[in-house]
Amino acid sequence: MKNSLPTAFALVFGLLTLVGLLLxxxxxxxxxxxxxxxxxxxxxxxxxxxxxxxxxxxxxxxxYSLTLIGAMLAVILIGLADMLALTDGNTAQQxxxxxxxxxxxxxxxxxxxxxxxxxxxxxxxRRDRWAGLFIIVVIILLIPLPAAGANLxxxxxxxxxxxxxxxxxxxxxxxxxLGTITLSLRLLTGSERPYSK
Amino acid sequence: MELTTxxxxxxxxxxxxxxxxxxxxxxxxxxxxxxxHPGYLTLQKQVGQAVESGQPIHISLGRGSLSGRANxxxxxxxxxxxxxxxxxxxxxxPPTVTTGDGTLLLAGQDQLRQVYHQAHRPAEYQPGxxxxxxxxxxxxxxxxxxxxxxxxxxxxxxxxxxxxGQEIPLIIEAGSRAQAEQIIxxxxxxxxxxAYPSAHxxxxxxxxxxxxxxLNGQPAQLAxxxxxxxxxxxxxxxxxxxxxxxxxxxx
Numbered sequence: 474m475k476n477s478l479p480t481a482f483a484l485v486f487g488l489l490t491l492v493g494l495l496l497x498x499x500x501x502x503x504x505x506x507x508x509x510x511x512x513x514x515x516x517x518x519x520x521x522x523x524x525x526x527x528x529x530x531x532x533x534x535x536x537y538s539l540t541l542i543g544a545m546l547a548v549i550l551i552g553l554a555d556m557l558a559l560t561d562g563n564t565a566q567q568x569x570x571x572x573x574x575x576x577x578x579x580x581x582x583x584x585x586x587x588x589x590x591x592x593x594x595x596x597x598x599r600r601d602r603w604a605g606l607f608i609i610v611v612i613i614l615l616i617p618l619p620a621a622g623a624n625l626x627x628x629x630x631x632x633x634x635x636x637x638x639x640x641x642x643x644x645x646x647x648x649x650x651l652g653t654i655t656l657s658l659r660l661l662t663g664s665e666r667p668y669s670k
Numbered sequence: 671m672e673l674t675t676x677x678x679x680x681x682x683x684x685x686x687x688x689x690x691x692x693x694x695x696x697x698x699x700x701x702x703x704x705x706x707h708p709g710y711l712t713l714q715k716q717v718g719q720a721v722e723s724g725q726p727i728h729i730s731l732g733r734g735s736l737s738g739r740a741n742x743x744x745x746x747x748x749x750x751x752x753x754x755x756x757x758x759x760x761x762x763x764p765p766t767v768t769t770g771d772g773t774l775l776l777a778g779q780d781q782l783r784q785v786y787h788q789a790h791r792p793a794e795y796q797p798g799x800x801x802x803x804x805x806x807x808x809x810x811x812x813x814x815x816x817x818x819x820x821x822x823x824x825x826x827x828x829x830x831x832x833x834x835g836q837e838i839p840l841i842i843e844a845g846s847r848a849q850a851e852q853i854i855x856x857x858x859x860x861x862x863x864x865a866y867p868s869a870h871x872x873x874x875x876x877x878x879x880x881x882x883x884x885l886n887g888q889p890a891q892l893a894x895x896x897x898x899x900x901x902x903x904x905x906x907x908x909x910x911x912x913x914x915x916x917x918x919x920x921x
Contacts, residue, residue, distance in 0.1 A: 491682075495675050512737040515772030519802035522775060526798050537818060577810040580840070584864075587839040591867035594846065607866065642859055645875045649857045651901050652879030655894035656742040658682075658689050664890035665882060667748040667777065 480663050487661045685897065692893035702892040710884040712871035713750065713853055716827045717757035725826035725850075726763055727754060730816050730841060731778055732832025732856065733770030733806035740833040743857050746881045747832035748777055750855065753885040754829070755785045759794075767800040768819050770812035774832070775802045813837035817844035825850040831878070834861040842868045855881070 486504060493501030524545060530538035552565045592611065595604050659665035696702055720727050731747050734740025751767065758765050759782065767778050778800040786795040803815030820828055821844050828845030830838065830853070838854070838861045845852045846868055854865040855873035862874055873881075876898070882891040 495679060496671075508737040512735055512773055515776055516805060517772070519769075519772035519775045519805075522797070522800075522802045526801055529798075577808075580810050580814060581836075584836065584839055587843045588864065588867065591839065591842070591846070595867040645859055645862075647902070647905060648876035648898075649879070651898045651905075652857070652876035653742045654685060654901070655689065655898050656745060656879050658686055659882075659890055659894055660742075660745065662686065662689070662890070664693070664888070665745065665749075667745045667752075667781075 480666055483666075484661070484663050491661065685901070688900070689890070689893055689897050692896050693890045696889040696893045696896075702896060704884060704887075704892075704895070707873070707877060707884060709853065709855065709871040709873035709877065710881075712851075713754070713829070713855075713873075714885075716829065716851070716853070717754060717761065717763075719851070720758060720763050720826040721761045723826050724763075725824050727758060727765040727827045727829060728820055728825045728845075728850070729754060729765045729767045729829045729831065731767060731769040731771075731774045732830070732834050733804075733809065733812050734774070734833030735771045735806055736773040736777060742879055743833045744771075744774055744777075746879050747855070748774075748781060749881045749885060750829075750831045751778060752781050752785065753881075755782055756788070759785045759791070760789045762794075764794070764799055766819065768803050768816045769800065770803050770809070770816075771806045772802065775800055809835050809837040810840070813840035816841045820844035820848055820850070824848060827851045827853060829853045829855075830865070831855040831873075834858055834865075836860055836864060839864050839868070 490501055490504045493499070493504060524542070527535075527538040527541045531542050548565065548568065551560070551568060554560045555562050555565050592608065596608060656665065692700075716727055729751055731751065732740075732744065734744040734747075736744050751765075755765060764782070767782070769775050769778055779797055782799055783792075783795050786792050801819065803819075804811035806812070817840055820841065825845070825848050828841070828848065828850040830841060832855075834841075834854075834856050835858055838856075842852055842854070842865060851870050852868060853871045853873070854862070854869040855878045856862060856865070857875045857878050859875075862872065866872060880891075880895055880898075882888065883895050
């Protein structure tokens with residue numbers, strides 16, 4: 474009974490949502506609204522989890538956790554001050570605009586360097602035909618820069634992009650779509666139960 | 671009723687009936703042979719390696735919400751988590767799990783709680799074994815938080831399963847510095863391309879969604895792979911026919 478209740482619940486609401494999406498849009502909207510509300514509650518629990526874990530580390534004087542807890546409390550206080558009209562009402566937004574966004578952008582800009590190092594490591598560790606092919610394709614794709622000899626590679630680059638990359642990507646996406654359909658069917662028929670073992 | 675709705679209903683009923691028929695056939699002993707997958711073979715070795723080396727496993731479940739479009743990707747990730755957690759928790763080497771979504775946090779905690787309960791060690795379960803890093807709308811923050819977890823200690827393996835995007839190299843780089851074996855399983859083409867240079871094993875696209883068949887091998891899971899193959903064959907025939915018709919019309 475304890476195990477079959479979540480399964481029955483999931484099956485009923487899964488099928489109701491499917492019927493709603495196809496035939497009764499209002500019903501689907503209602504159930505999806507409930508799901509959205511539950512997801513928002515889960516996000517709050519997630520923030521609680523983050524706070525508790527870092528509080529324990531902050532007690533042991535972990536500098537990262539101390540910073541995180543301090544920032545979390547500061548943002549909550551600023552948000553409250555904005556809400557109570559103690560500030561101009563825009564401080565939390567400005568904090569994100571001038572602090573969070575530049576930090577995220579700076580971190581994102583490291584992606585190119587990480588990929589470069591990863592490419593070097595790949596060639597050091599796995600000197601097989603696939604590593605060689607990967608490096609060649611990366612070089613060819615990076616060639617549209619106006620450099621001497623670039624014109625020679627442009628047709629090759631266009632061919633790789635239009636033929637092999639597009640075909641490969643479409644094949645991958647068709648496979649993913651088929652996998653999604655069959656997994657969804659298993660969920661709807663109750664033969665896949667990630668919530669109840 | 672619109673024609674599109676009718677067509678979708680017809681397709682769902684047809685594929686549902688096909689899945690049930692193939693499941694029945696598999697239950698009655700119909701053989702389903704899976705090709706050996708290097709990614710899943712490497713994944714299955716991780717628990718043993720962690721126990722032998724004394725270095726635990728870090729698993730990141732990605733940031734795909736169970737209440738959104740990424741549901742199948744995250745369900746497959748939970749299947750892999752369950753498989754790894756069963757072995758590692760029974761051997762006293764629990765994994766540390768990170769996630770970028772609230773629904774996955776709760777599902778992950780529930781998985782570990784159930785695994786400990788099945789291993790008759792319910793007292794050893796701690797909710798902090800699954801850690802929320804950032805909301806799914808902040809991929810870079812999620813990657814920064816997860817990288818910090820990876821940097822904290824020596825890991826035997828850094829396993830990234832679920833929905834990731836262009837933030838994945840940041841987590842992989844932390845795993846590379848920790849010299850952990852890195853296994854990536856996702857269905858995002860961008861994340862796959864970015865993960866390729868550093869991953870020791872890669873589970874690509876639909877293979878990620880076939881996690882249940884490879885790790886549990888239940889009849890319905892095996893039957894769904896057969897159904898996928900049949901549907902794929904039909905799509906290939908349809909593409910070839912459409913191309914042929916296009917050529918004939920242009921002539």
